[in-house]
Amino acid sequence: MTSRNRLLAVVAVLVCAVVAAAVYALSGTGKSTPSAARSSSARPSVTAKPSAPAGRATTWVPTNASIADVCRSKLPSQARDTLGLIDKGGPYPYRNDGIVFENRESRLPKQATGYYHEYTVVTPGSDDRGTRRVVTGSVGEEYWTGDHYSTFQEIDSRC
Incomplete structure (x- = not known):
């Protein structure tokens, strides 16, 4: 693999990682607060x-x-x-x-x-x-x- 091809592969992997992180963040799956962290009378963050x-x-x-x-x-x-x-x-x-x-x-x-x-x-x-x-x-x-x-x-x- 030439150095140009390796560079393109690294860039493609980075772009995929950024897109995956954005989708994860926008879906809200990474933002939930565990229910044990809140008492029933506490206001949510x-x-x-x-x-x-x-x-x-x-x-x-x-x-x-x-x-x-x-x-x-x-x-x-x-x-x-x-x-x-x-x-x-x-x-x-x-x-x-x-x-x-x-x-x-x-x-x-x-x-x-x-x-x-x-x-x-x-x-x-x-x-x-x-x-x-x-x-x-x-x-x-x-x-x-x-x-x-x-x-x-x-x-x-x-x-």
Whole structure:
């Protein structure tokens, strides 16, 4: 093997290693916190995440008559905390916060994949993510579910 071929082989191996590391990091498999490291009453560690989707409005007025509204002020304090983190672009307490919500059951208005993103609402006393979430749409709409996507309410920030 010539020195040029060896150099090309080394570069190819390095590129493969970098790609594999990036895929591993983006999949989140290397970031989990062992459950034994947290007690059931401890808040999860906070990690930085990308900001909310570009162009997301900060004040959304509910427009979908088929989904019940809920006043932002009537949400649990932890949901209001999550909404504040979303407005700031993070950091979020769980590594899955900000991932695409796929709307598989079509309980929210039908949109293209990638339109909705989900965020965990901390549940005091829970040793996992619990069932409470805020789901946001790309143009600023916000939805609350306290029962892990079985029902949704559109969040009205005016009250």
